[in-house]
Amino acid sequence: MAQEHAHSSAVERLLNCEVPLRAQYIRVLFREITRISNHSLALTTHAMDVGASTPFLWAFEEREKLLEFYERVSGARMHASFIRPGGVAQDLPLGLCRDIDSSTQQFSSRIDELEEMSTGNRIWKQRLVDIGTVTAQQAKDWGFSGVMLRGPGVCWDSRRAAPYDVHDQLDPDVPVGTRGDRYDRYCIRIEEMRQSVRIIVQCPNKMPSGMIKADDRKLCPPSRGRMKLSMESSIHHFEPYTEGFSVPAPSTYTAVEAPKGEFGVFLVSNGSNRPYRRKIRAPGSAHSQGLDSMSKHHMPADVVTIIGTQDIVSGEVDR
Amino acid sequence: MYIAVPAEILGIILPLLLGVAFLVLAERKVMAFVQRRKGPDVVGSFGLLQPLADGLKLILKEPISPSSANFSLFRMAPVATFMLSLVARAVVPFDYGMVLSDPNIGLLYLFAISSLGVYGIIIAGRSSNSKYAFLGALRSAAQMVPYEVSIGLILITVLICVGPRNSSEIVMAQKQIWSGIPLFPVLVMFFISRLAETNRAPFDLPEAEAESVAGYNVEYSSMGSALSFLGEYANMILMRCPCTSLSPGGWPPFLDLPISKKIPGSIRFSIKVILFPFLYIWVRAAFPRYRYDQLMGLGRKVFLPLSLARVVPVSGVLVTFQWLP
Numbered sequence: 001m002a003q004e005h006a007h008s009s010a011v012e013r014l015l016n017c018e019v020p021l022r023a024q025y026i027r028v029l030f031r032e033i034t035r036i037s038n039h040s041l042a043l044t045t046h047a048m049d050v051g052a053s054t055p056f057l058w059a060f061e062e063r064e065k066l067l068e069f070y071e072r073v074s075g076a077r078m079h080a081s082f083i084r085p086g087g088v089a090q091d092l093p094l095g096l097c098r099d100i101d102s103s104t105q106q107f108s109s110r111i112d113e114l115e116e117m118s119t120g121n122r123i124w125k126q127r128l129v130d131i132g133t134v135t136a137q138q139a140k141d142w143g144f145s146g147v148m149l150r151g152p153g154v155c156w157d158s159r160r161a162a163p164y165d166v167h168d169q170l171d172p173d174v175p176v177g178t179r180g181d182r183y184d185r186y187c188i189r190i191e192e193m194r195q196s197v198r199i200i201v202q203c204p205n206k207m208p209s210g211m212i213k214a215d216d217r218k219l220c221p222p223s224r225g226r227m228k229l230s231m232e233s234s235i236h237h238f239e240p241y242t243e244g245f246s247v248p249a250p251s252t253y254t255a256v257e258a259p260k261g262e263f264g265v266f267l268v269s270n271g272s273n274r275p276y277r278r279k280i281r282a283p284g285s286a287h288s289q290g291l292d293s294m295s296k297h298h299m300p301a302d303v304v305t306i307i308g309t310q311d312i313v314s315g316e317v318d319r
Numbered sequence: 320m321y322i323a324v325p326a327e328i329l330g331i332i333l334p335l336l337l338g339v340a341f342l343v344l345a346e347r348k349v350m351a352f353v354q355r356r357k358g359p360d361v362v363g364s365f366g367l368l369q370p371l372a373d374g375l376k377l378i379l380k381e382p383i384s385p386s387s388a389n390f391s392l393f394r395m396a397p398v399a400t401f402m403l404s405l406v407a408r409a410v411v412p413f414d415y416g417m418v419l420s421d422p423n424i425g426l427l428y429l430f431a432i433s434s435l436g437v438y439g440i441i442i443a444g445r446s447s448n449s450k451y452a453f454l455g456a457l458r459s460a461a462q463m464v465p466y467e468v469s470i471g472l473i474l475i476t477v478l479i480c481v482g483p484r485n486s487s488e489i490v491m492a493q494k495q496i497w498s499g500i501p502l503f504p505v506l507v508m509f510f511i512s513r514l515a516e517t518n519r520a521p522f523d524l525p526e527a528e529a530e531s532v533a534g535y536n537v538e539y540s541s542m543g544s545a546l547s548f549l550g551e552y553a554n555m556i557l558m559r560c561p562c563t564s565l566s567p568g569g570w571p572p573f574l575d576l577p578i579s580k581k582i583p584g585s586i587r588f589s590i591k592v593i594l595f596p597f598l599y600i601w602v603r604a605a606f607p608r609y610r611y612d613q614l615m616g617l618g619r620k621v622f623l624p625l626s627l628a629r630v631v632p633v634s635g636v637l638v639t640f641q642w643l644p
Contacts, residue, residue: 047607050607050608051520051521051523051524051606051607051608052605052606052607052608053350053354053604054353054354054604054605056354057354057355057356058354058355061355117605118607121606121607123521123606123607123608123609124607126609126610126613127607127608127609127610127613299610299611299612301524301610301611302610
């Protein structure tokens with residue numbers, strides 16, 4: 001959902017459209033759920049590459065619960081298509097906040113279990129400490145972002161540096177590493193999961209009631225119930241779904257702090273309803289180019305695990 | 320000369336084969352339960368017929384071998400591995416007098432057989448005529464050697480305490496107290512060295528999929544790989560037997576309690592034998608893998624000096640207090 005958020009933010013910036021507060025809170029809530037889901041996958045598949053097969057299955061049990069939240073809110077477990085330009089697609093169903101709350105209450109214990117298997121384990125430390133080290137200058141040169149950049153100590157988090165939505169009110173702590181090796185990145189991801197849990201706990205409490213889409217009917221179609229009642233609603237439903245809406249001319253680059261790094265969308269519009277150019281800046285494609293320099297002076301068995309720690313998904317590398 | 324009766328031989332080998340088959344199932348089930356899922360439980364209730372199904376499948380599959388592989392060696396290598404682990408059971412005592420053959424050098428015989436097991440792996444890898452298999456075989460073999468030496472030194476430590484006897488008498492000597500209790504660090508080192516010797520996690524980099532494409536038996540299919548695999552598991556069970564003889568006491572009754580005297584000795588032995596493969600599986604589920612150079616460093620720089628460092632003080636203490644048997 002972070003990627004949907006990036007694209008929607010780009011479109012909204014071009015349109016100069018204001019997203020209602022409730023929609024912003026919902027977006028942040030699901031962004032942090034995405035972050036936990038991504039980190040549990042990334043960390044534990046990385047652990048499986050190193051050899052520990054158990055954290056993978058434990059984390060996926062947690063991920064099942066999060067995917068169930070996705071499905072309840074949007075209908076799809078993974079590619080939710082929930083965050084749309086102007087707000088979110090639908091309001092949260094009844095009971096979702098209560099279920100999210102009960103799920104997060106036990107989630108910290110699950111993170112503790114994962115940590116118990118790995119963090120103090122001497123085999124784990126031997127495999128991860130001082131492997132795949134990146135200095136701060138190298139990280140900036142190669143264009144790393146996200147955890148790869150915070151590992152060597154560069155404190156850059158798009159949520160803090162260029163706050164969007166309501167992040168300035170939620171105030172997460174941003175964990176930053178010191179040595180820039182794989183162990184630091186692993187610890188940062190675990191800590192980010194805990195901070196995401198903190199945000200998830202705060203969001204439903206602070207969420208106001210209200211609209212979940214921008215008021216501009218040319219941008220956000222009305223609900224289906226409304227649509228059948230009045231002529232204008234039918235037109236406002238028909239137009240976006242067939243022709244789309246027009247976006248004014250200049251271009252924008254909007255980036256969000258996706259769990260894998262900084263996910264950016266460069267959108268150039270020529271005033272019509274189709275973008276002239278949309279370039280996606282995926283964090284994985286920048287990280288994968290650093291593989292060579294990161295794995296120098298290490299063994300072949302480390303290359304596999306360095307790929308894991310960069311949190312690369314081939315899909316976003318190739319696009 | 321001790322003449323072995325064929326029935327006795329069958330009585331040792333058949334349960335071992337069954338045990339190995341079910342150990343494969345047990346590994347899958349135990350790992351599954353550690354990982355919050357169920358293992359195979361479709362074939363037969365609780366998956367108990369799964370080894371049968373797997374065995375049938377492997378027998379019925381077409382054996383493919385590389386055309387440039389050395390034919391006779393390629394076929395013989397997994398057979399040799401499996402046969403050696405069966406043969407080593409000849410000197411393991413199950414109860415008073417229940418041992419196929421009881422030479423005075425029983426423990427040495429066990430040690431020699433496990434050293435011969437290295438040949439099976441090297442021959443399997445080399446005769447496959449494939450780069451990766453050969454590399455995997457060399458790495459497995461090179462990993463086994465320092466841990467073998469470490470095991471030998473640990474056996475010496477125990478033998479010093481017990482005296483030069485045949486295997487049954489070594490077990491009998493633990494009537495007062497199990498060797499594993501005063502020599503508990505030695506038991507731990509023995510366990511870890513056995514993990515490394517049988518290429519089990521966390522020392523299984525030569526067999527790991529991601530790093531070295533399944534190691535020395537990559538070119539084998541159907542029964543060839545099944546035999547290598549079974550040989551490895553038979554080694555796991557087998558290596559519990561010196562553990563049992565040395566450490567938690569083998570078949571003598573637990574602290575001479577009348578209740579445990581009622582259970583037959585071989586059952587007591589089997590219960591103790593079952594414990595260690597369970598620990599092996601548990602360790603495999605819990606820990607990540609050592610990288611190869613870290614594994615070798617651990618063997619040569621940690622376990623070898625440690626085992627040597629156990630022999631010297633133990634013998635010193637025994638000589639000083641004249642407790643030598």
